[in-house]
Amino acid sequence: MKKMLPESELARDERFVRTNIEDRLFDPRGPKVAQRNTGPARMGVDRPAAGERSRSLMHGIFVGEIQALEGAGRTCYDFDDETAPFQLKLDMARQCWDESRHCEISVKLGDHMGAEIGEYTESTFLFAAACNPDPVLRLCGVNRALEGLAIDVFNSMKDFGNESGDPVLEFCEDWMLADEVTHVKMGSDWLRRLTATDPERRERALEFQRTVDAIFNLGGFRGEDDENPIQLARNFRRLAGFTDDENDSLAALARESTVQAREMAEAASAALHASAQGS
Amino acid sequence: MTTITVTPNPFTLVPYDVEEITALLEEAAALAGISSGVDISLTVDEELFAPLTGHMSDVVDGRVVLWISGGNFEDNKRPCHFSADQARVDLSVMMLRAKDRLSDDFAAAPPDAQLSRGERAAWDTYAVGRAGRLGLDMRRPRQLYDFRLQHGFTDVADAAFERCWEAEHVTWEGIREICKETGAADRGPSKVPVDLLRQK
Numbered sequence A: 001m002k003k004m005l006p007e008s009e010l011a012r013d014e015r016f017v018r019t020n021i022e023d024r025l026f027d028p029r030g031p032k033v034a035q036r037n038t039g040p041a042r043m044g045v046d047r048p049a050a051g052e053r054s055r056s057l058m059h060g061i062f063v064g065e066i067q068a069l070e071g072a073g074r075t076c077y078d079f080d081d082e083t084a085p086f087q088l089k090l091d092m093a094r095q096c097w098d099e100s101r102h103c104e105i106s107v108k109l110g111d112h113m114g115a116e117i118g119e120y121t122e123s124t125f126l127f128a129a130a131c132n133p134d135p136v137l138r139l140c141g142v143n144r145a146l147e148g149l150a151i152d153v154f155n156s157m158k159d160f161g162n163e164s165g166d167p168v169l170e171f172c173e174d175w176m177l178a179d180e181v182t183h184v185k186m187g188s189d190w191l192r193r194l195t196a197t198d199p200e201r202r203e204r205a206l207e208f209q210r211t212v213d214a215i216f217n218l219g220g221f222r223g224e225d226d227e228n229p230i231q232l233a234r235n236f237r238r239l240a241g242f243t244d245d246e247n248d249s250l251a252a253l254a255r256e257s258t259v260q261a262r263e264m265a266e267a268a269s270a271a272l273h274a275s276a277q278g279s
Numbered sequence B: 001m002t003t004i005t006v007t008p009n010p011f012t013l014v015p016y017d018v019e020e021i022t023a024l025l026e027e028a029a030a031l032a033g034i035s036s037g038v039d040i041s042l043t044v045d046e047e048l049f050a051p052l053t054g055h056m057s058d059v060v061d062g063r064v065v066l067w068i069s070g071g072n073f074e075d076n077k078r079p080c081h082f083s084a085d086q087a088r089v090d091l092s093v094m095m096l097r098a099k100d101r102l103s104d105d106f107a108a109a110p111p112d113a114q115l116s117r118g119e120r121a122a123w124d125t126y127a128v129g130r131a132g133r134l135g136l137d138m139r140r141p142r143q144l145y146d147f148r149l150q151h152g153f154t155d156v157a158d159a160a161f162e163r164c165w166e167a168e169h170v171t172w173e174g175i176r177e178i179c180k181e182t183g184a185a186d187r188g189p190s191k192v193p194v195d196l197l198r199q200k
Helices: A020-024 A029-034 A050-078 A084-115 A125-131 A135-164 A167-194 A199-216 A234-239 A244-278 B018-032 B085-103 B117-133 B139-150 B155-166 B172-182
Strands: B004-007 B040-045 B055-060 B062-070
Touching: A020 B172, A029 A244, A050 A084, A050 A125, A050 A135, A050 B139, A084 A135, A125 A199, A135 A167, A167 A199, A167 A234, A199 A234, A234 A244, A244 B004, A244 B018, A244 B085, B004 B018, B018 B040, B018 B085, B018 B117, B055 B085, B062 B085, B062 B139, B085 B117, B117 B155, B117 B172, B139 B155, B139 B172, B155 B172
Parallel strands: B004 B040, B040 B062
Antiparallel strands: B055 B062
């Protein structure tokens, strides 16, 4: 079996359609919408298109769970026992079981919301973070950055379930959230153990984590304001072993991304306006 | 003779075709049973993309005035591309609601921008249920979830949904009764204007 599988070779049936992040970034409507008030991005029953936005996000979570399963599975297989200890692989095997369960739960939640598998496109840049050839960097990218993001996403969904009075959503998200806290802890533990005598490698891994975190803050996706659809879940992050300093620095990074997204939208809008004036 | 106007003409941000949309609108009007002679104008907000969806159906001085987000016409699997199937479904629901507004049964209904989210969800369910029985491919679970978001995840709300979905004849008073029954009428006004996406 092939080791280090690239994202282009992930197996999917005919229901799934893959998209590139560039499709959305270079969509001429993006800057126009960014200039408009489309209501709070934070999930809520009062915001416009609440049902459709929830379905779309739920589908994104579902494909994210598939990729998390694939990532953890690859880590069990891609490395020999010297590069990645057997106990680490056991943790990854346990994570595979969790992610499989999350896939099943996400499919059922999609049914509950009226979404269908493959109804929305799939972006595979989550799996891309799980392709790093160094297991420590991979664990930092996946278990600390992405599973940390999963804490934020599930907590936001759980809050939405609570606000909308949806007991199914609230209950399911709460259970998945508990697993994510464990996954982050696994990442933090293995980062410490594998880099105990190699501070440079630890710093490289943390830098990789910051890069992945920055990607997922893109466009103000995550933050602590109403304009961020996904809210930073500080308390759960603390339970997972993130320090207050780490949470503060992630919040600052998220704010920076939101400001950058706003500036980019303004610049793109001005460019569109100038080109319309010139034509 | 019915006049149909689609705005913008032409589209500049997305490759949507005015003639194709006009033909689908004619088809939807016929399916809903809109009398010939009733003028129809449709505004498509081409700046909006999925999932920023929404539509509104009003009647002004006997004319049907429609607004829809460009996201409603967008193929979820191919961003920026037009989906005729999706457009057919949404235009039919819009025309069924416009037909309601042209009847005495809904004469007292306020414009769409003034409906509460609960009223709108109940009315949509009534329209989507009928569209399904007219042969369109409607998805019940999707509508049920949207209804529950505004009326609650309760047995009372589900029973009310069932009645709206199956109904062949509901009046504006009937919609208001349903909102009282589920408790949606007791919710305070929406914090976010219901026509926010329509405002530029």
